[in-house]
Amino acid sequence: MSGTLRPGVHQKPYPWRLAPFKRLPAISRHACPALETVRGSYHPGRNEDALDIYTYRRTYTGPLRAVILDWDGCIVDHGSRASALTMIELFRRHGVQVDMPQVRATMGLGQRAQLEALADMDQVALQWEQIHGVYPTQRDIYNLYEEFIPLQTACMADFGKPLPGALEAIKSLRGLGMLIGTTTSYTSDMLRILGAESIRSGFVPDVSICADHVPSGRPHPWMCLKAAMEMRRYPMEAIVKIGDTIPDIEEGLNAGMWTIGIAKTGNEVGLDETELELLSEGDRDARVIGAREKLSRAGAHYVADSLEDVPQIVDLINRRLADGARQLQCRTCSR
Template structure:
């Protein structure tokens, strides 16, 4: 039987479209005179933010812009300054606006009803998560365990360390009894590295990169095309399951439980 579900946060359970980190990254790099596209930001979304900034600074276009601006490549001090600006911007945004995605509470209550533990991993820092966690709790979403890379000596995703930490805390030895749910490819890699079942969420995901309004304004054919585009990305990294909405997770849990029952 499935004993635990581990959710990501932004783009999965809160912040439809994972907009907060995109806005904060753009602002921090703009302060340094560097322009970023959404695609450049989202390609490594889900990593610990310090690591993510390092990835962005390694992009050819960013290096070129930096050379033109400063006649040199970025240093560790430059990275630290961008990280500080990013943190300030993101913390401000999180205080202002952190909403649950549709279906989160219904799915969370289903898991609680059937005795399935709920935990989370994230690319956010503990300081960021304190804000998000409190706002989510005000709306009724209260995972038993909220883990950041700071709990595992900085080993952020795609390392399996945070999931392994959760397994120890929950006293679960078999990774196949755990589901990891996320909205980025890094989420799927994290789950695969830990040996757990992986589920990618399509709508409201960082991979889709649309706000709720933008998605709702698409016609039916356009919505289907967008969903299929994201599904192909998840399938390209061999996610075990891909679902449109968090509400569809119930079917995955029931399917896996039935499959385990048959094996016994």
Template sequence: MTIQAVIFDWAGTTIDYGSRAPIVAFQKAFENVGIKISEAEIRQDMGLDKYTHIHKIINLPAVQNDWQARFQVLPTSDDCDRIYLDFKDILLASLTDFAQLKPGMTATIDYMNANQIAYGTTTGYDAEMLAIVLPIAANQGYRPTVNITSEQTNGIGRPAPAMLELACDQLEIKDYTTVLKVGDSINDILEGQNADAITVGLIDGSNLMGLSQTEFEALTTAEQTELRMKITAQYEAVGADHILQSMADLPALIDMINQPVTDRH
């Protein structure tokens, strides 16, 4: 088999170590209406488009209970809309602070360019959010050919395959089984599986890890190993095809997949 394209996620995969920007924005937007939400409550649905994600959070039993205790009514769709608009303002204002390429990305970009492997993205960001991160990423040498949001698929986001399929179609790739879907959340893996792509879960700096680079590097070696094993188990539980510690490991994985079966040892 020859890998024809790689479709990446954005935050937590290629930029924003630990996928911090959305977490901070979600927490601030809910704090602004007097509701505290934990990172764990947010991260369980990461990878969805942000509007759908707001609805998921607001429908959590704990959030519903807190809302009713505070306002004596349950939240409405209008409340979701207001929180989403606040969330978006907060996120747009902070994205530039979280757009640094993750370790290993530069070498991976060089490898894909040298081997003429097409690459694009699907994302939970919307077009306005992408408009901020794209030029910052481009200045660091990362220029995906296509960037698909759920706005381009009639609002159908992950875990459905629509965004990934559209990305492949725009890259003129018909056989999705020759495509790697690389992400850092369970919804990324499910998106890839639903499109019959080869799925790759990243460990370090992922949404599943949830730590900034400074926080992760402050852990002991034993703690780092234990955390990596925990994340590996989460990817294995949903059937990810490959699990990589770092983006730096992606070129070797592509080489291995591209190698004829008879040459493998």
């Protein structure tokens, strides 16, 4: 009878049913074993649409297939000083004093975005207004960027020597079958000079992506995704992004990749090898620990002192992937 529940059938419609008597075509339990788990055993015609409460998610259990590296502070330029020193010199030429901590706080962004971030700081904007009569405008940012490019390009060759252990680490990663990509906030012309120096030292990446190759640089994921596409490597869980700045880590996370922060040789410590060695052991350790904590708080899955430590971290990640693990929060690895 219409409106009467049949004997033996649940007395209340399931909450996800639109109509208690609507019948859908029967689905074989052999084709859909998940139906066995819905309120006991499978009953044809009764709980086929209960599949709506399940989601399907694959788990990648293969090894890492590619690494995407930042250049400064990871492969070359201990302390990531090339861009920082150029920024300070650029503002000095306009009568504005910008100090190293201010520049460090903006590192990793695209260079135009970095100029905007510096010009937006109260101390910098006030100095600019006192000298030029107005606060920095977008036209000023454009002019600064146009002036910055030749200044930075002129000094690129001075910072192209690979860091100790970097080439050996890259060779180890290649031995694991990984492709090597790079991303950078440098322009194509700047990277051409830096790349020529690295080639002379024996490092030739499979792919190099600059900020002017994509709509926007870090922390957006576009450089990482373009590198993955050109290397033909996927899924994103099979790729690890390595960098020494917070925007580097955010770039990798936004792309859905594993991330490794580089502390000791990178921007967050911000010293070249000589300057670092001149520090007392206590001061040196304090700087490195502070850098690790910053990168960890930014979301890095692992933090290393230098690229030398990366092969052992890759081994750890590969073992975790083989066990079906997903990306978890930070661990620190150092020699």
